[in-house]
Amino acid sequence: MLEIAVRHAFPGFTLDAALTAPPGVTVLFGRSGSGKTTLVDAVAGLLMPDAGRIAAGDLVLLDTERGVRLPPHRRRLGYVFQDGRLLPHLTVRRNLAYGAWFAPRGAPREDMGRVVELLGIGHLLDRRPAALSGGEKQRVAIGRALLSAPRLILADEPLAALDEARKAEILPYFERLRDEVSVPILYVSHSATEVARLATTVVALEAGRVVAQGPAAEVLGDPAVLPAGAREAGAVLAAVVVRHHSDGLSELDAGGLALFLPRVAQPPGAALRVRIAAHDVILSRGRPEGLSALNVLPGVVREVRPGEGPGAIVALDTPAGRLLARITRRSAAALELAPGVAAHAVVKTVSVAPSDVGGGRRAG
Amino acid sequence: MADWLSPAEWEAVRLSLRVAFWATLFSLPIGIPVAYALARWRFPGREALNVLVHLPLIMPPVVTGYLLLLTFGTRGPVGGFLDSALDLTFAFRWTGAALAAGVMAFPFMVRAVRLSIEAVDPKLEQAASTLGASRPWVFLTVTLPLILPGIIAGTVLAFAKGMGEFGATITFVSNIPGQTRTIPLAIDLLLETPGGEARAARLAGLSIMLAATALALSEWISRRVASRVGGR
């Protein structure tokens, strides 16, 4: 359990945030400049905030009131940087071992072989960082952080510098980390997809303040909280793979409702998270007939939140979970959508991208 | 080859190598920390330290030699103390020639090392500290390997300067065969002896060869080290 309370003033911007990070992946979600990196640097000890208290379990890393400040090298946190920061004069093997060398004797250690396998970097061990691709570098960086026997892993937008293909390649490794390694992860991101796929807990930051924190599905399904903006809004559903059809579709069970997606990689019985972007959801009062869309989910309107422009976000509670729909205010008025009203959400199968589907534990 | 120079001249060569070697050897453990402090730390007196380090570069060598004489001579405050406490004499000995060479070469060493420290990305050092390395370990395992080419360059520069030092040496420890008559002092003497020009020329030629070899060697080593660090 990580407890963070930090206050730091920059010219033109003040960070004042308090949050708790339970086990699993806690994502600091927000736009650029919302203070996410500052927060993570404060946890790592690379930034000394004006005031604050940071505790990892029962170890206090920082307490400005009592004058406690552990230097970075004693905090035992594994930091995966956006730019990798592999040591250029060491081979991959030595880079991986670097953190392990400094870990205190009694600390629980990961096995190098297991980590190498987890991250698929066995064939890179004798190369130098200069001979690695961006994606390979990040995987080695993750491995290096893991092998330093950390109490906590920090990741500051580790995928931001990679192209879409690399991101798709590496995201599963983080999912594996979340599911197979017991070390909690504090992950910074401004990408709704990454958040949806990885987060156990979401802490939404806006202009240096925490505007929401809680289980991922809850925070992402809250129309009042749109840390990355209305365009990026999307809720997360938990579903189980039922079967794969021969025409390239996979059928999932989401809370008893059938959900059809383009073929997913996971086998029947696997638990998945599926992100449904708000702008891919159409609403109708009655159950629509004769539509091409395969996914029609009945539910009850929970909240209608008009935006500043023509749009409005509607939160719909369905047996599959909370869904967000982004429609025009005109339509919301025309359909007389209000809390408690029954409505159906229509989601096109093909609008769900492979990157919106992730393996793993239930989304809170 | 042995007849090419007289025994006295070979003695000057051996003495020059010895003087330059020790001068460089002692400049390293002082020069690297000074370069690091100037490159990475902010402290009151930083500019003053910078000026002090560069003084031998900008003062006339004879003045430097004279100051060394006043300080490290048998009657000087430091020289007298070292003589009585540690039985270490600089006056009129090769140790004094090494001290003069070391002092004159010091700014070259510091400049080269400082430049290479400033080229090391502090973010790498940050990353190392998050992995559990304390400041001294970060220096040893990250900074030092990365600045090795710079250290080599500084060492060779200092060595070459030490081999060529004249003004401070002759003013501080005068021209004593076998003790302080390094190649430059020997050449100076030969130029003033009637008929000595030819021998002076030979000695000068050898001196140039030695410097060129040192330079080529340092380039080669630098390139090898740089490629290892750069990760080919």
Added chain:
Amino acid sequence: MSKPIRRRRAAGAAALALAIAAAVPASAETVTVFAAASLTDALAEIETRFEAVTGHDVAVSLAGSSALARQIRHGAPADVFVSADPGWMDVLEADGLVEPGTRFDLLRNRLVLVAHGRGAEPVEIGPETDLVGLLGDGRLAMALVEAVPAGRYGKAALESLGLWDAVEDRVAQTDNVRAALALVALGEAPYGIVYATDAGAEDDVTVVGRFPAETHPPITYPAAGVAGRTGPAAAAFLSYLRGPAAREAFDAAGFGMARE
């Protein structure tokens, strides 16, 4: 007017112009003098007097005679050379660098042993002198014994007394005799061999012994004009050196005048 008369008139006018030109000293000519370091104080005095009397400017460069000779051989712009031993003047003469007819012996000097301090013990200089014992841990300051005259005379003197071999590796050799004197004055070297005339220049130095004249070749300072550069001003300076005003300055410094 006939041609021959015109020619004679023209010649006469030219001769007159030349005479006028020769009679009027070209104002503020500079005479560059290269002189042995031991002449520092005496020449300072002479320079001032000469400049006052003639209006010419004198630039004096002082160093070991060996260094000066080398510079002249490489084309240094000296007009007059005063060397501390005939040997270096001979070298220049052999190279054709001395203006014929301008060389003469100017001064004599004596060689002395000096010690640090104002009241040092006198030393008997002879074959029995225990120079090494006197030096103890310290060194004997001398000018370069292979090149600079003061050093060469000193070595010759010690050799003829049979003292050179013992003291050879205790010598600290300097570029010129004044530098050796400075070492003794600073106390860095307890003893030194310099000219008698040098001892007066430093307060912290005492003459503790004189080298007998037989122990070394006579110390003669020749002076001469440099070939092709001995103009009227330079010639005037050389004459001045032999005159009464200069003699006074040399006497005050302790030099003996050479017999012509």
